Amino acid sequence: MKTIYSILYVTLNAALNEKISIGMVMFNGQEHFYNFSNEKLSVFKSLMDSERFNLIKKYLLSIQKELNIDNKINNSLFSNRDLKNNWVSESYISYLSKYSNNIVQFSQPKSIDIDFQRDNFIKLFEKYIHKFEIIEEAIPEVNIHTRVKENLFPRIETNVNIEILLNSENFENLFAPIEVDFLGMNCVPLAGQTIDFEKKHYYLENDITRFVSLTKAIELEGNNKGKYYILGREPQKNIDKNHLLWEHIRDSDFLEFVDIDEYGIVEDYIKGNNVKPYFQE
Known part of the structure; x- marks a missing residue:
């Protein structure tokens, strides 16, 4: 099975196409890895109003929750085999990448010639996003x-x-x-x-x-x-x-x-x- 990844971006200025990479999802059709940079996210506080910042943060955390990824349970658990999360697919992420008005944008999914492994995900994350870190904050329940x-x-x-x-x-x-x-x-x-x-x-x-x-x-x-x-x-x-x-x-x-x-x-x-x-x- 091929390894595919997509980068998540936050758009700062749509007219000038200014955007900053914030996270990544990598998958192979059965499993997926996902993470985003909390350190980079914190920088956005000074670049945008609080309402937009909170929407971005909640969206990134909601993906973590939806994929059932619990990074608090030791440092090796970043993937999930739950096939109910079948939206993590090449076709659907390609579909998401076409929506430029989204708060967070996905890049077109790309194949990469590496094994689908945690260490490779971390290396790719640190190449395109930021230093890898564990996101331990759970998404707040919204009534x-x-x-x-x-x-x-x-x-x-x-x-x-x-x-x-x-x-x-x-x-x-x-x-x-x-x-x-x-x-x-x-x-x-x-x-x-x-x-x-x-x-x-x-x-x-x-x-x-x-x-x-x-x-x-x-x-x-x-x-x-x-x-x-x-x-x-x-x-x-x-x-x-x-x-x-x-x-x-x-x-x-x-x-x-x-x-x-x-x-x-x-x-x-x-x-x-x-x-x-x-x-x-």
């Missing part, structure tokens, strides 16, 4: 509902109803009660719901179905098409059904998916369109 409450709600609470419980008394065609994160109105109705795409698929489908039912009930009430947001995080790719559902919502013309770290998109729309609470006190 998406808490993140939305803390970051978005205070910015829009005067424009919308927050965490409002709705039932058929509010909308005639709403057959099951639902608590929605926010609800507003301008020329068209607006609603938003935070969804955890990592939960069991049955419960995820139920959450989506209930929110869609609410949007239909709202539109039947006033015969107006509305603006509807789903806030959340892209699920791990090895959760196939969940990731497929996330893709459908992301590509939907009816619902608009917004990553919880990009909540400013929702705020800008609400403020820019002078949205008011749907139910006035």
